Amino acid sequence: DPANRTLENIPQHVLQDPALFQEYVRGAPRALDQLLRADPQLAEAVMSENSESVGLLFQARRAQAQLRQFQQMQQDARLNEDPLNPEAQQEIERRIHQEAVEDNLRTAMEHMPEY
Numbered sequence: 001d002p003a004n005r006t007l008e009n010i011p012q013h014v015l016q017d018p019a020l021f022q023e024y025v026r027g028a029p030r031a032l033d034q035l036l037r038a039d040p041q042l043a044e045a046v047m048s049e050n051s052e053s054v055g056l057l058f059q060a061r062r063a064q065a066q067l068r069q070f071q072q073m074q075q076d077a078r079l080n081e082d083p084l085n086p087e088a089q090q091e092i093e094r095r096i097h098q099e100a101v102e103d104n105l106r107t108a109m110e111h112m113p114e115y
Contacts, residue, residue, distance in 0.1 A: 018055035022046050 007015060010031065014024045025031050025046045035043040045053040079088045 015058075018058060019051035021058075022051050022054050 010021070010024060014020050022045075025035060025043075032043065032046070035046065042054070042057055045057050048054075075091075079091055082088055083092070
């Protein structure tokens, strides 16, 4: 996710406090530019005068991430129930391929972040 890569360099304690995050990003033009490109909704919230909107957005995204994680755990449990099932094998193969693609993308971003 491009927005997550944009936030990787921001200290963790800043990400925990919406007002501090807002202040941090506003004071870092490069971070704001990256955020505008990667996550316009969050950038708009940061540029507003209301840090509560940033907090609500953070809260909603954490809830979405938790839901995705829960759904992933449920799907993992179903795949592990019958790993020899052809559909399960297909899904496992798809995941392995997707992980390889994501690893390659991360490596490319680390070595050539401008592209």
